[in-house]
Amino acid sequence: xxxxxxxxxxxxxxxxxxxxxxxxxxxxxxxxxxxxxxxxxxxxxxxxxxxxxxxxxxxxxxxxxxxxxxxxxxxxxxxxxxxxxxxxxxxxxxxxxxxxxxxxxxxxxxxxxxxxxxxxxxxxxxxxxxxxxxxxxxxxxxxxxxxxxxxxxxxxxxxxxxxxxxxxxxxxxxxxxxxxxxxxxxxxxxxxxxxxxxxxxxxxxxxxxxxxxxxxxxxxxxxxxxxxxxxxxxxxxxxxxxxxxxxxxxxxxxxxxxxxxxxxxxxxxxxxxxxxxxxxxxxxxxxxx
Numbered sequence: 001x002x003x004x005x006x007x008x009x010x011x012x013x014x015x016x017x018x019x020x021x022x023x024x025x026x027x028x029x030x031x032x033x034x035x036x037x038x039x040x041x042x043x044x045x046x047x048x049x050x051x052x053x054x055x056x057x058x059x060x061x062x063x064x065x066x067x068x069x070x071x072x073x074x075x076x077x078x079x080x081x082x083x084x085x086x087x088x089x090x091x092x093x094x095x096x097x098x099x100x101x102x103x104x105x106x107x108x109x110x111x112x113x114x115x116x117x118x119x120x121x122x123x124x125x126x127x128x129x130x131x132x133x134x135x136x137x138x139x140x141x142x143x144x145x146x147x148x149x150x151x152x153x154x155x156x157x158x159x160x161x162x163x164x165x166x167x168x169x170x171x172x173x174x175x176x177x178x179x180x181x182x183x184x185x186x187x188x189x190x191x192x193x194x195x196x197x198x199x200x201x202x203x204x205x206x207x208x209x210x211x212x213x214x215x216x217x218x219x220x221x222x223x224x225x226x227x228x229x230x231x232x233x234x235x236x237x238x239x240x241x242x243x244x245x246x247x248x249x250x251x252x253x254x255x256x257x258x259x260x261x262x263x264x265x266x267x268x269x270x271x272x273x274x275x276x277x278x279x280x281x282x283x284x285x286x287x288x289x
Contacts (some may be wrong), residue, residue, distance in 0.1 A: 048153025089195025
């Protein structure tokens with residue numbers, strides 16, 4: 001009976017620590033933030049139905065090819081990576097897959113007001129304009145023209161599912177390295193440091209240091225987790241963001257499934273060992289008494 005009382009006391013204080021102290025410590029180290037908003041409600045919703053054919057014409061007339069390439073449509077980038085880095089601070093993305101990667105509302109807001117859509121208004125303003133020029137329209141209905149451009153980007157986007165690595169390279173490689181998979185950022189490091197204020201981190205082990213839950217909200221809106229950061233909101237759809245995180249797990253935590261499986265086996269072993277130890281104790285004390 002005495003042993004049971006001691007066991008009960010141990011269980012009680014363990015439970016107090018696990019369900020009382022540990023959650024509090026976790027809340028202080030990782031403050032709660034709002035879930036990822038893949039509808040980008042703060043940017044508003046577009047109710048315009050775009051025309052892809054008109055969008056192609058508007059895309060060319062607006063001068064978008066002065067910064068962006070669309071390699072899938074035979075439109076190469078207008079500058080090499082070194083020249084683009086020096087001009088813009090970061091290499092502008094090729095837009096071949098933009099319609100598949102990014103949310104429609106985000107793309108609409110990005111074209112109309114890049115600083116707001118990317119959530120970097122604390123960094124760029126009238127005295128320091130964002131390198132992506134705001135689209136003011138061609139003289140017609142601005143909202144319709146933007147909707148047409150987005151419809152065009154969606155019409156040329158890949159129909160077949162993209163693999164996780166391709167999503168990562170198209171969405172993240174302009175700034176970030178993934179050295180464990182021999183992927184290096186396409187932007188010149190010195191130009192990137194001047195543009196961002198620091199060199200963006202290599203992401204090879206980021207999944208281990210931050211975890212998928214943190215990354216889910218961070219990629220969707222970095223300001224939630226790191227106020228004042230220079231990293232812009234990426235604007236990925238939920239599917240594309242999950243693919244980025246899955247790829248990061250494949251590279252930086254390839255043993256995750258094996259480790260989880262081993263954890264269940266270890267728990268089972270400890271439970272069996274505890275039962276055998278208890279039965280052995282009962283047998284020994286029965287013989288003593």
